[in-house]
Amino acid sequence: MDTALTRRQQSILEYLREQRHAQAHPPTLDELCRALGLRSRGSMHKHVQALVDAGLVEPLSGKQRGVRLCEPAANDLHTLPLLGRIAAGQPIEALEDPQELEVPTQLRGRGHCYVLQVRGDSMIGEGILDGDWVVIESRDHARNGEIVVALIDGEEATLKRIEQTPSACILHPANSALAPLRYAPGRVQIRGVVKGQMRAY
Structure with missing residues (x-):
């Protein structure tokens, strides 16, 4: 199925x-x-x-x-690991039983990729809803404006659009009810960049 x-x-x-x-x-x-x-x-x-x-x-x-x-042929699908669930301000929730998902080639990045399931509504303005899967290209750097997996103080993980300046790293939600998060650059580690998204109906 x-x-x-x-x-x-x-x-x-x-x-x-x-x-x-x-x-x-x-x-x-x-x-x-x-x-x-x-x-x-x-x-x-x-x-x-x-x-x-x-x-x-x-x-x-x-x-x-x-x-x-117009479904892709079998050779246009790749299996990626589903590593866990990500919610704003919480550690990534690892799955007890590691799973894998088939992901179309066009949703992948060039480097090593993995999948996280989104928890919460902080990025609904970008069309990323609670329960969606996001395909993450594993990277420790990002361009301003990209949506990233950010690790704050080595513990709390969040999915936000990033803005980097010499004096601050600002993580922008896509929800008018939430305020941007501002940190000193050394407090934020980039763990990957969103390259694709999938949803269950």
């Missing part, structure tokens, strides 16, 4: 795979509803949009309206 898909989304994906070579044209939303016994076109649209957001299908417009598979 594909990671992080609901049963309905999985059934849509399996149907599209089965019909890929059996039909001359990709099925429309109405055809998908009939084939899978779903009465609500709006509900089907919601499930299909989740598959679109996951990069597994794409909607067609114009004369050939429908939904077409």
